[in-house]
Amino acid sequence: MQMSMRQSQRLKLGLTYVLLALWAIFCLFPIYWLIITSVKLPIAVFQGPRYLPWIDFQPSLHAWQDVLFGRFQDEVARRWTNSAIMATSSAALAVVIGSMAGYALTRFQYFVPGLKWRNNDLAFWIISQRMLPPVVIILPYIIMFRFLRLIDTHAGMILAYTVFNLPFVVWIMRDFFAGLPIDLEESALIDGASRFQAFTRIVLPLSTPGLIATYLFCLMFAWNDYLFALMLTFSRASTMPMYVAGMGSQSYGPQWWYLSALSLLTIAPMILIALLVERYITRGLVVGAIK
Amino acid sequence: MRDRVAIPQGGPAGYPGEARRSASGRSRRRSVAILFVLPAALTLLAITVFPLIYELRLVFMSWELTTNAPARFVGLQNLIRVLSQDGRFWTSMRVTAILMIGGVAIQLSIGTGLALLLNRLGSRRTLLVSLFLIPVMIAPVVAGFQFRMIYHDQFGPLNYVIELLTFGQWGGFAWIADPRVALFSILMTDVWQWTPFLMLIVLAGLQSVPVELYEAAEVDGASPWQTFWRVTVPLLLPVIIIGILIRAMDSFKLFDIIYLVTGGGPGNVTETISFYTYLQGFKFFSLGYTAAMAFIQLIIITLIAQFFLRFQRQQRGEV
Structure with a gap:
């Protein structure tokens, strides 16, 4: 036929x-x-x-009742807030610090005397920090954090996540800034704007999509992290993933209904992001791989 | 330490207007250039250089927290012990390699397939892409917990379905407790979570292939199969290699899922190198030994990373 x-x-x-x-x-x-x-x-x-x-x-709705309004309420609210504070602020910090460095790496020429490094080497050094397996560097982290009294504090966790995300931000934003036309900045500079003004008033507004993508990506990492939280917190700064993991390993067997409700609370923001701003996330995921 | 901080060379990058300014302007420009990278450089120096130096020092020490013996210098002994006497280290390396190679191979094949399918849909694919993206976005803790439920031998939906499909002939496996399938179960969890990532990468690559090439192939009478292997694959290859390397580096670090789903068990059939390092450090408290293992991983990951970056630079013509 x-x-x-x-x-x-x-x-x-x-x-x-x-x-x-x-x-x-x-x-x-x-x-x-x-x-x-x-x-x-x-x-x-x-x-x-x-x-x-x-x-x-x-x-x-018994599980939801207990988790949201019942005996788990306070604990859930605390962990969720912890996660939210640490994820949003560390992502913001990483994006601010990282995009400055990323910008500088495309607009100035650097030379590190002792090592004879130029811009590309610097960029490589920065991204190589991201490639280390966390389990490899976590031990010195603990020692350093204990020394600085940062264990189990919000500040400490924000610092840890910022540092972990920073290389990624520099890497992505460097690519992004390299693709921007420099004419606009140049004319602003000639008109007497300072470099910093040119950066904040011209370059950053032009880079909004890239910044959003990078921010969401950092947010996702910090929100989902388990290893750093496991090693560097125990109660005050403990996060949602820690709570889920702790609930799951109770000796009398996991109470799956509670665990499921908690899991959903943990992943809800990320799912919302995936559904609402998919194109930014796609960009964040892909831009590291493809120019 | 000071010489590690980047010192910008006087020359401006592409701003002829600036170059003609005075000497004081140049030094100001130089300080501006330093100020831009200083926060990032300082944070990274402070918090990653110390760990590395500390770790490197530990490699040559024996320091057991479980005994009261003080740390002492043992030279290369830790490294030698890890490489030549520790069967468990090599087992965990093998597990890591299986997960890495198996995982990347499966994810890449399915991911490419999905990307090709999605590419046919044109703009209608957006919703599907968002849905497919969900596994990538969710916390590994939750992914691990989900699969513990799904794999559960008595109350897990997977075995229910198997029973249904075999008309009650076979009740399925104890997916997590059975040493024959535990590694496979972990692999599937990884496939579930990360296939969409490779899918996205390939999809982005597909969109950058010029349509004219396909048209030309069609005019020349190429079959779809030929077009795929002769036109699409060669053009996608760079993108795919980058994707593979990113996933390889990530799966080398696989920890959360193992910790939460199997705990390395049964026995140590699912024990990855990251998980074994964690055990040595935080369950057995052999700090020097842990550092030696960490150091070996560091070398391996640096090699993969070097390869990755060199390839990427080459692709961009930056060399």
């Missing part, structure tokens, strides 16, 4: 959608399972396969 061009096109498109739908199921099922587990009663969790609320189990 002969198929017309049109039909085969349609078939192809249909197949495309089927395959993508399969991946979407694989991709989203774990999240779906989190959602339904968070509204299951303990009995429904341990009863066997239960997939659809109202159809094969009766949903209940």
Whole structure:
């Protein structure tokens, strides 16, 4: 049987959608399972396969009740606030400090006498800091933080995340600034603006998309981090991921309904970001790889 | 320390107007240039150079926190012990290599497939891309917990589904506790979380391939298969290599998922090098030994990173 061009096109498109739908199921099922587990009663969790609320189990908000308004309320609020404060401020700091350095690396020529380093070498040194496995450098961190009394403090965690994100910011923003036309800055400089004014009034506004992408990326790292929080905090500055991990390792077995609710609270902001500003995130993820 | 701070050379980069100004202007410009990088350079120097020097010193020390013995200098002994006497170190290296190579291979194949499919959709793909992006965005802690639930041998949905599909003939595995499949389970978690990343990279690469090339291939009568291998792949190769290297460096550090899902077990079939380093340092408290292992990882990651950056520079014609 002969198929017309049109039909085969349609078939192809249909197949495309089927395959993508399969991946979407694989991709989203774990999240779906989190959602339904968070509204299951303990009995429904341990009863066997239960997939659809109202159809094969009766949903209940008991876990959410306890997590948001009940016995976990204070702890959840504290950890969530901790996470939010540390993630937003460390990302902001990293972006400010890092974009200045990134800008400078594209507009000035540096030479480090002893090492004979030029701009590219400096940039490489900076990015190589990001490539270290955290587990490798965490021990001296602990010692240094203990010495400076930064263990389990907000300031300490903000510092740790800022430093960890900084190389990434420099790297990305350097690329970004290198792609901007310099004519505008040049004319501003000739008109008597200082370099710093040119940077804040002309370069930064032009770079907003890049800055947002980088900021979100840093935010994501700090928000999701587990290792630094595990090593450098124990109570006061403890974060949401720490809470989830702690709940999961209780000796009488994990209470999955609570854990699911907490997990959802932890990932909600990131999912919102993924859905609302996908293009920025895509840019942040891809820009490091592709010019 | 002072000579490590970057000193800008007098010459301005592309500002002829500035170059003609006075000598005092030049020194001011120089201080402006320093001020721009100073915060970043100082922070990095303070907080990463110290750890590295400290770590390097530890490599040559024996320092066991579990005994009361003071730290003492042992020369290369730690390094020799790690490399020649520690079977567990090599096992964890093998586990890391399997996860790295297997993970990247699977993620790259599926990611490329998905990118090709998405590329056909044109602008309608935005929503799908956002949805697919979710795994990349969520905390590894949560990813680990999710999969502990999914893999659970009695109450996990994976075994429910397997039972359903085999009509009750087979109840599936104890995915996490069974040494035969535990590593595979970890691998799948990694695939779930990171395939979208490679998908995005390939997708971005696909969009930069000029349409004319495809048209030309079609005019020449190339089959879709030929077009893919002769046109798309060669053009995407640089992008793909960068993606592979980024993922390789990341999976070399794999820690959270292991810590949360299997704890390196059963036995040590899922123990990665990062996790083993953590155990040595923070469970057995052998600081010198930990530093020696850390140092070896540092060398490996630096080699991959060098390769990565050199390749990237070459691509951009910066050399």
